[in-house]
Amino acid sequence: MSGPVASARAVGRADRILELVATAATPPSVTAVARALDLPLSSTADLLRELRATGWVRLRGRGHVLGHRPYMLGLLAGVGPPTALTHTDLDALSRAARAPVALAVLVGGQVRYVDHAGPRAPDRLQRVTDDHRPRPPLRTAAGRLLLALGDPEESARALAGVDDPPAVAAYLAERPEIVRTRLARSDGLADPAIRAVAVPVEEGGETVAAAVLTGTRRGRADRSVTLDRAAARLVAALAARSAARAPGPHSPP
Structure with a gap:
């Protein structure tokens, strides 16, 4: 089977897979998805590979959870976030860091900035x-961080797509x-x-996003020191937020 009918069938299967992944009590493996939806194992594996490559799903252990692509489409359409970090939270972090803070995620091998708090940068930035423009991961501090601390499969795939062997090395x-x-860091x-x-x-023990501070490389020689101090304040504020959100000894299970 080929042409529009095959394409429509693939889209329908992908839609069913995404709904299953979104509603499963535990992240389903390739085999679990194929069994639950009564699909051929080989085509299920192929579809999940494509869905991972485009950011619709990502691996958690041997199972699958939703990736950031659905959120990005929702963001472009005006709907909902990939992290519990709200804009109000980001604004508080910006005040604690005493600097503008941007929030970034990795989607389909590209960095996307999803929110910003504090003074605005020059228009072109x-x-x-x-x-929410896609940015190459190795050219951004956010991308370099998320490739190092995020999903290993997504990182390997993103690096495989970089046509610059010296930069990858x-x-x-x-x-x-x-x-x-x-x-x-990204210095220029x-x-x-x-x-x-x-x-x-x-x-939940996972790196779900990157909080990014930016500064100019021109002018004062101590700008990098200033940025490092702001980063230290930001790390402390994020740690305090995590501690405040952690369940206490008398919290209900």
């Missing part, structure tokens, strides 16, 4: 956040330090006038 050499410090990689620092936003 602010539009990247406001319009340089990143792989740097990645252990990113994992150790849980902090990533995306824009020669901009430096950025990204720190992880964690929920």
Whole structure:
């Protein structure tokens, strides 16, 4: 079977898979999805591979959970977030860091900025956040952080799609330090006038997003020190938020 009928069948199967993944009590494996939907195992594996590659689903252990692509489409249409971090929370983090903070996620191998709090950046930079434009992961602090701390399969796929072997090699050499410090930098990689620092936003033991601080590379020589101090304040504020949200000893199960 080929042509429109086969395409329609594939879309229908993908829709059923996404609904199953979204509503499953535990993340279903390829076999569990095929069994639950009475689909051939091979075509189910192929569809899930494509859905992972485009950001619709991602792996959690051996099972599948929704990825960030549905959220990005909802965001473009004006609906709902990938993290419990609200805009009010982000605004509080910006005040604690004493700097603008952007929130970024990795979707289909590209970085997307989903929110921003604090003073606005120059228009040409602010539009990247406001319009949720895709950015190459190795050129952004957020991408470098999320590739190091996020879903390993998504990271490997994103790196495989980068047609710049020296840049990939340089990143792989740097990645252990990113994992150790849980902090990533971009010093003029995306824009020669901009430096950025990204720190992880964690929920349920997973890195679900990156909180990003940016500054200029021009002018004062101590701008990088200022940015590092803001990053330290941001990390402390995120840790305090996590501690406040953690269940206490007398919390209900």
